[in-house]
Amino acid sequence: MLEKIDLSKEIGQDTYKKRIGEQKEKLGVLQRKCKEAGIPVMIVFEGMGASGKGTQINHLIQALDPRGFDGYANDKSTREERLHPFLWRFWTKIPAQGRIAIFDRSWYRQVTMERFDGKIPETAMPGALRDIQSFERQLTDDGMVIIKLFLYISEKEQKKRFQKLESSKDTSWRVSKDDWRRNKDYSRFLSICEEMLEKTDMDYAPWTIIEATDKKYAAVKIMTHVTDILEEALRQRQLRGERKEKEVLTRSVKYQNDVLSGVDLNKSLSKEDYKKKIDFLQERLEHLHSQVYRLKIPVVLGFEGWDAAGKGGAIRRLTSHLDPRGYKVYPTSAPNDIERVHHYLWRFWNHVPKAGHIAIFDRTWYGRVLVERIEGFCSEEEWKQAYQEINEMEEHMANAGAVVLKFWLHIDKDEQERRFLARQQNPLKQWKITEEDWRNREKWDQYEDAVNEMLVRTSTTDAPWIVVEGNCKYYARVKILKTVVDALETKIREAKKNS
Amino acid sequence: MLEKIDLSKEIGQDTYKKRIGEQKEKLGVLQRKCKEAGIPVMIVFEGMGASGKGTQINHLIQALDPRGFDGYANDKSTREERLHPFLWRFWTKIPAQGRIAIFDRSWYRQVTMERFDGKIPETAMPGALRDIQSFERQLTDDGMVIIKLFLYISEKEQKKRFQKLESSKDTSWRVSKDDWRRNKDYSRFLSICEEMLEKTDMDYAPWTIIEATDKKYAAVKIMTHVTDILEEALRQRQLRGERKEKEVLTRSVKYQNDVLSGVDLNKSLSKEDYKKKIDFLQERLEHLHSQVYRLKIPVVLGFEGWDAAGKGGAIRRLTSHLDPRGYKVYPTSAPNDIERVHHYLWRFWNHVPKAGHIAIFDRTWYGRVLVERIEGFCSEEEWKQAYQEINEMEEHMANAGAVVLKFWLHIDKDEQERRFLARQQNPLKQWKITEEDWRNREKWDQYEDAVNEMLVRTSTTDAPWIVVEGNCKYYARVKILKTVVDALETKIREAKKNS
Numbered sequence: 001m002l003e004k005i006d007l008s009k010e011i012g013q014d015t016y017k018k019r020i021g022e023q024k025e026k027l028g029v030l031q032r033k034c035k036e037a038g039i040p041v042m043i044v045f046e047g048m049g050a051s052g053k054g055t056q057i058n059h060l061i062q063a064l065d066p067r068g069f070d071g072y073a074n075d076k077s078t079r080e081e082r083l084h085p086f087l088w089r090f091w092t093k094i095p096a097q098g099r100i101a102i103f104d105r106s107w108y109r110q111v112t113m114e115r116f117d118g119k120i121p122e123t124a125m126p127g128a129l130r131d132i133q134s135f136e137r138q139l140t141d142d143g144m145v146i147i148k149l150f151l152y153i154s155e156k157e158q159k160k161r162f163q164k165l166e167s168s169k170d171t172s173w174r175v176s177k178d179d180w181r182r183n184k185d186y187s188r189f190l191s192i193c194e195e196m197l198e199k200t201d202m203d204y205a206p207w208t209i210i211e212a213t214d215k216k217y218a219a220v221k222i223m224t225h226v227t228d229i230l231e232e233a234l235r236q237r238q239l240r241g242e243r244k245e246k247e248v249l250t251r252s253v254k255y256q257n258d259v260l261s262g263v264d265l266n267k268s269l270s271k272e273d274y275k276k277k278i279d280f281l282q283e284r285l286e287h288l289h290s291q292v293y294r295l296k297i298p299v300v301l302g303f304e305g306w307d308a309a310g311k312g313g314a315i316r317r318l319t320s321h322l323d324p325r326g327y328k329v330y331p332t333s334a335p336n337d338i339e340r341v342h343h344y345l346w347r348f349w350n351h352v353p354k355a356g357h358i359a360i361f362d363r364t365w366y367g368r369v370l371v372e373r374i375e376g377f378c379s380e381e382e383w384k385q386a387y388q389e390i391n392e393m394e395e396h397m398a399n400a401g402a403v404v405l406k407f408w409l410h411i412d413k414d415e416q417e418r419r420f421l422a423r424q425q426n427p428l429k430q431w432k433i434t435e436e437d438w439r440n441r442e443k444w445d446q447y448e449d450a451v452n453e454m455l456v457r458t459s460t461t462d463a464p465w466i467v468v469e470g471n472c473k474y475y476a477r478v479k480i481l482k483t484v485v486d487a488l489e490t491k492i493r494e495a496k497k498n499s
Numbered sequence: 500m501l502e503k504i505d506l507s508k509e510i511g512q513d514t515y516k517k518r519i520g521e522q523k524e525k526l527g528v529l530q531r532k533c534k535e536a537g538i539p540v541m542i543v544f545e546g547m548g549a550s551g552k553g554t555q556i557n558h559l560i561q562a563l564d565p566r567g568f569d570g571y572a573n574d575k576s577t578r579e580e581r582l583h584p585f586l587w588r589f590w591t592k593i594p595a596q597g598r599i600a601i602f603d604r605s606w607y608r609q610v611t612m613e614r615f616d617g618k619i620p621e622t623a624m625p626g627a628l629r630d631i632q633s634f635e636r637q638l639t640d641d642g643m644v645i646i647k648l649f650l651y652i653s654e655k656e657q658k659k660r661f662q663k664l665e666s667s668k669d670t671s672w673r674v675s676k677d678d679w680r681r682n683k684d685y686s687r688f689l690s691i692c693e694e695m696l697e698k699t700d701m702d703y704a705p706w707t708i709i710e711a712t713d714k715k716y717a718a719v720k721i722m723t724h725v726t727d728i729l730e731e732a733l734r735q736r737q738l739r740g741e742r743k744e745k746e747v748l749t750r751s752v753k754y755q756n757d758v759l760s761g762v763d764l765n766k767s768l769s770k771e772d773y774k775k776k777i778d779f780l781q782e783r784l785e786h787l788h789s790q791v792y793r794l795k796i797p798v799v800l801g802f803e804g805w806d807a808a809g810k811g812g813a814i815r816r817l818t819s820h821l822d823p824r825g826y827k828v829y830p831t832s833a834p835n836d837i838e839r840v841h842h843y844l845w846r847f848w849n850h851v852p853k854a855g856h857i858a859i860f861d862r863t864w865y866g867r868v869l870v871e872r873i874e875g876f877c878s879e880e881e882w883k884q885a886y887q888e889i890n891e892m893e894e895h896m897a898n899a900g901a902v903v904l905k906f907w908l909h910i911d912k913d914e915q916e917r918r919f920l921a922r923q924q925n926p927l928k929q930w931k932i933t934e935e936d937w938r939n940r941e942k943w944d945q946y947e948d949a950v951n952e953m954l955v956r957t958s959t960t961d962a963p964w965i966v967v968e969g970n971c972k973y974y975a976r977v978k979i980l981k982t983v984v985d986a987l988e989t990k991i992r993e994a995k996k997n998s
Contacts, residue, residue: 061818102823319560329565
């Protein structure tokens with residue numbers, strides 16, 4: 001495909017000055033309009049070595065207000081980045097609504113340069129390309145504008161430019177052995193790039209090839225393309241009106257698969273048995289924690305459940321014997337200012353633990369398909385596509401070697417009422433009960449449906465849901481700790497076998 | 500001083516169980532009350548190696564809700580930390596109001612272990628101790644509760660514990676050569692610790708020595724101390740009522756030293772001269788930027804000025820030839836949710852650039868002594884102490900090798916009116932002018948006083964203010980770029996001489 005591109009394209013100085021001037025003015029206005037409209041934009045520069053990515057980025061930003069964009073270079077990975085799942089370093093950089101993020105090389109490095117260099121095995125390619133597709137799809141579904149530019153020059157032109165850079169000591173450091181290797185085997189690198197372009201040229205995030213031999217031609221083409229895309233995005237936004245159509249579900253549709261009604265809430269444990277078992281499990285956890293740290297296994301534990309089901313108490317028993325430097329507990333509530341202007345998963349991506357660390361979430365990203373669904377904080381389309389988005393995020397973490405467990409703490413309606421009343425009457429715990437808690441009870445059936453659907457659609461082998469019979473707190477805590485202990489032991493055995 | 504401590508203190512098992520039980524319950528309640536009252540708490544564990552810091556932290560947190568605290572270990576510095584001024588890694592970790600941060604070793608490492616090991620020269624000690632004092636003072640002035648615990652065991656006890664740890668392969672990795680060196684020369688390490696304790700035992704952040712030979716005794720003493728301090732903090736909070744007394748200045752006190760009236764706003768430059776000079780300066784900047792990057796010099800540029808004085812335009816001319824990967828522009832406006840529950844300087848500390856990078860602030864921490872002072876967003880006491888706090892922060896950055904420049908873009912009242920009207924009449928720029936802009940003009944004289952005071956009280960040799968005659972935009976931009984170029988060239992010469 002790339003061999004058909006006409007790399008001799010160029011434009012004259014006068015045409016260049018005129019067109020650049022027009023586009024610059026347009027782009028400045030469009031940046032401001034996108035800011036007002038709250039449209040987030042990602043502009044990705046990929047392409048051949050020495051194709052002029054840096055130069056073109058500098059041209060582009062002349063037209064932009066520097067207070068409204070951030071530039072990121074994806075050079076060789078840092079140690080911090082290698083300790084996290086691959087997509088983490090990009091998820092944390094996605095722009096807030098109204099801002100622009102410019103990437104000088106990006107997540108495509110994995111499936112081009114690192115693939116060529118043999119740093120990523122061929123077997124990992126299909127997975128990596130799928131991760132990229134779902135990453136871009138999730139973002140564009142949320143309103144992100146993604147502009148992908150591939151800067152293309154010929155083998156001869158690249159060699160000429162490498163030689164020129166090497167001839168001056170000011171710039172010779174910019175040409176590496178790896179660069180020369182990719183020029184010497186230009187056709188192999190080219191076919192790797194072609195496959196990347198084919199497999200990731202999606203209608204929601206298409207590639208644009210930039211004929212980069214003539215710098216002026218490239219600059220005009222890039223700027224014109226960016227202004228065209230932004231104009232279209234603004235037009236689409238106006239047509240769609242309010243971006244999130246809020247729909248409140250007026251009737252509850254009983255979900256077919258009813259997991260919860262089959263849960264045996266009579267399961268219980270005596271206080272005496274509880275004390276013995278919990279002590280044993282907590283000591284076991286302490287021991288496993290240091291192994292998890294040494295073997296660099298990331299652990300993600302999510303807790304959901306009815307109000308007063310005992311999430312807080314379970315988390316406390318879980319962490320009581322753990323080294324506080326090795327875990328973090330993230331309580332999730334309504335998103336704050338910053339979180340509200342990012343993709344809903346962004347705040348959870350920011351908390352993905354690095355290898356060897358444990359992240360515990362008290363309420364989680366499942367809020368999207370629970371409270372946001374029931375209260376209409378997001379549209380029906382949005383919670384419906386969330387099951388897949390969540391599965392993709394958890395799969396990415398699990399593929400990076402993480403233990404991922406999600407607990408649903410289940411109690412029945414009567415038990416909840418008993419606990420609510422007990423709290424109200426206990427001066428030390430009264431603060432725990434609010435009007436909102438009683439109001440949520442009225443939507444019990446709707447929540448039950450939502451939970452049933454969630455459990456079935458998002459329980460996977462690598463990231464299973466565990467329903468915990470929670471009427472008896474002792475039983476619940478022991479079950480939770482035992483599940484975590486078993487999962488860690490299994491992962492540790494795997495890790496030792498593979499090392 | 501430390502030799503007088505009775506390290507034989509211990510308590511019996513029954514007393515321990517009783518007292519610990521009482522304190523645990525108290526502490527849980529106090530944590531919640533501090534959360535409701537929005538009181539931020541830092542608990543710092545320092546002391547001898549093997550004195551049981553980790554064990555004691557684990558004991559303490561049993562009483563806490565894990566969702567309300569974060570634990571930090573200050574082990575050997577990471578590369579990221581070494582690329583920032585020393586205090587940066589702690590400023591970014593300070594807790595939000597209502598949360599607790601527990602430090603297992605801290606900023607005291609520099610003036611104890613690293614001093615002993617010779618990693619920090621003796622000449623740096625007075626400065627380091629001063630930095631620590633001002634760090635803790637700034638935080639406590641803002642309402643932070645800082646609890647500092649020094650865990651103390653004898654030389655003999657330490658040797659015994661090191662030998663025990665070494666005897667099992669599960670724990671032998673925890674005793675390093677450095678640890679043994681500090682035990683062999685225990686008396687030297689002890690006197691270093693004593694000096695640290697003396698010089699940083701402030702009434703706003705006192706030290707408490709914990710006799711740590713008997714773990715049970717230590718646990719009870721620590722927990723009792725923490726509960727006492729938190730009870731006192733809550734009591735103080737109630738006595739003081741609303742934490743920030745808002746005072747609106749009813750009359751303007753003309754500040755004695757009037758810098759602004761001496762500024763010659765007739766200074767100007769022709770468009771032709773401007774074009775020549777700005778091109779030259781921008782190319783010079785591009786060249787200096789890569790030197791700054793290679794020599795790992797951090798650069799902090801702050802822009803303040805009247806509305807419509809031209810801050811945005813100046814920043815754009817400054818950055819137009821810079822590699823966007825090497826600088827970041829931070830526009831400062833009203834603090835968001837997260838920022839509002841932290842110390843006012845916290846958000847700026849988060850943006851302190853790493854070595855080799857440039858951070859440009861469009862409006863800055865000086866908002867404290869400008870808009871917050873005039874509009875009463877902080878108390879009189881708070882803006883009055885801000886001059887010193889700001890000087891200390893800038894001094895810390897400059898001592899870490901940064902170029903720190905602050906620009907006040909000055910125009911006169913008539914010129915501002917001219918620009919406001921021009922914007923209103925220009926459909927492309929109308930959005931730039933709001934009611935608020937016109938309202939601020941009514942407080943011109945108050946702002947002038949505040950600016951005059953700021954310029955005199957916060958212009959230092961290492962972090963100077965530059966007043967820019969801004970009536971002519973061409974003159975202003977050239978002056979700004981030239982000032983930056985000169986400062987970078989000076990710093991680069993210094994850096995080359997010292998290397």
